[in-house]
Amino acid sequence: MASTNDPFQFQEFEETGNLLDANRDATSVYIPDEGTKPEKQRKAADFTHDVDEDPHGTDDKTELLFGQKKSAPFWTFEYYQRFFDIETHHVKERIIGSVLPWPGKNFIHVYLRRNPDLYGPFWICTTFVFAVAISGNISNFLVHSGKPNYKYTPDFGKVTIAATAIFSYAWLVPLSLWGFLLWRNNKIMNLVSYSFMEIVCVYGYSLSIYIPAVVLWILPYEWVRWCSIVVALCLSGSVLVMTFWPAVRDDHPKVIIAVMSAVVVLNILLAVGCKVYFFSKPEPVQPVNNPAATEVTKAPSSS
Template sequence: MMSSGGYTTIDDQKISGSVPTFPPSEAQGKISGVFRPPPDADDTFSKPAPGSSSDGPQTGGWMSRLTIGSYKPYFDVDTSDVLERIKDSLFPFKATFTEKTANNPDLYGPFWICTTLIFVVAAISAFVAYLAHKWQKKAWDYDISLVTWSAGIFYGYVSLVPLGLYLILKYFSAPSGLVQLWCLYGYSLFIFIPASCLSVVPVEVFRWVVAGVAGFTSAAFVALNLRTHIMSAGERWFLIVAGIFFLQLALAVVLKFYFFTITVGASSS
C-alpha cells in the first residue's frame, strides 16, 4: 500500500474476501438526509423517493416504527407544500393529489387541519347556539362536551377509516400505503373548516346547502383520487369507491345534525 499526495492506493495484489466500502453520498432532504419514510405497506402505491432504497430502513423491524425519529420524514414539508395540497383538496375533479404526494406523503398538514377543525367546529357550534338562545331570550350555558365530541369524531374518523380501508384493499390484493391514506383523508377534511364558519348564518336551508357542498367536495376528492388504484381490486372496485364516497358524505351529515342543528327550549340543550 502506498500513499502520495494525500491519497491512499492499494497495490495490485490478490486479496481474499471483500473490501468494505462506505455508502455513496445521497441527496439531502429538507430536514436531514434523504427522504426515506418508514415502510408504509408491503405493497404501496407510493413510489420510492429518488435516490433512496425502495425497501427503506430495515433495522429494528416494526419496533423501529415506534420511535419518533422514524416518522420525522412525514413532517418534512414547508408552507408552500401544505398550501398546494390544500388547494388540490378544494378541486377534487383534478384527481392528481395521490400522484403529487406519492413520494412524500405528510402527516403535518392532516394533523393541523384536523386539530383546527375540532376547535373551529366546537367554537362555531357554541356561538350558533348562543345566538339562537340570545335571540329568543333564553338561558344558555356553554357545553364543554362539544370539544370532546368533536375531537372524538374527527380524530377517530381520520385515523380509523383509512386504517379500515387499508385492510380492505390489502384483502382484495390492491394494498395501498397507510400513511398515503392518512394524508389523503386528512386533507379531505379541510373543506369542513370554511363550511363550519359559513354555518353561522341563521338560515337552515343555507346550512344544509353548505354541508352538502362540503360533503360532496370532500367525498369526491377522496373517491376520485383512489378510484384508479382501487380498480385493480377487481369487479368489486365500484362498491369500494361508492362506500368511500357515501361514508364521507355521512361525516358531513353528522357534522350538520350534531353541531349545527340547534333546538332552543326553556333552558340550554
C-alpha cells in the first residue's frame, strides 16, 4: 500500500486554500509559462524572428507590412505601371458609374477609392477617337451614296484631328484644373483635394457615354444627333459637376461659378465641336460639266 507521505502525490497548498476561503470574490491570475504559449503566438513570434534574421531577403515584405514601400519617381515606367494594374470588373463598374451617375454620389469616393487607373481612360479615349473618325467617314459616304459624279475617298486626317482634340481635352483640362485646385487648397485649408491621376481618371471615364452617341450620329437625321448630344452632355456633365463640387463648394462664390462654368463649357465645346466638324451638313456635289455636251448643244444655235 502506498505511503501517505508519497512525494509524488497531489497535495493542496493550505495557505492558498485559506486565502480563497477568506475571500470568495477574489480573482486568481494565471501566468503561463514561456513553453506553454499558444500555437498562433509561437508562429507569429517565429515569423518576426525570421524577419529579423534575414533583413536583406525580406525588405519588400517588411516594407509592405509596415506601409513603408517607396514609390517610384513619376518619370519612370514603374510609376505608371501600377495605374494599369486593375481588374476587369473594376473597369466595368467605373464605366457603368460614369454612364449612369446617381445624384449625391461622388465618382472618386464611390468608384476610385483612392485607386485611380489609366487603363480605362486610355482605351476609352482611343475608342472615342476611332469612333468619331470612322463614323464621320461613314456618315459622309451615306449622304453622298447614289449621287452621280461622286467617288468615295476616306479621310484619314480625321483620326489625327480627333486624337489631338480628345487627348488634349482628357489631359490638359485635368492638368489645369488640378493646378488651380491645388493653388486654392494652399489658400483655403479646408477644401477637398484630389490628385492629378484621380482627375484624369474622372475625365477619361466621363467620355465613355460619347462612344454610343457618336455611333448614332451615323444616321443622317439632325434631330437624332442633337438629341444624343444633349443626353450625353447631361450624363457626362453630371459626373464632372458632382465630382468637383465638393472641392470648391467652400470657396468664394465667384470661384465656384468660374470653375463649374469652365467644367461644363469645355465639355460642351468638345461634344459640339466633334459634331460640327465631323458630322456637319455636307455641301451638295456640283455636277461635272461635260465639254463635249456643251459643244453639241451650242452647235445648232450658231448655225
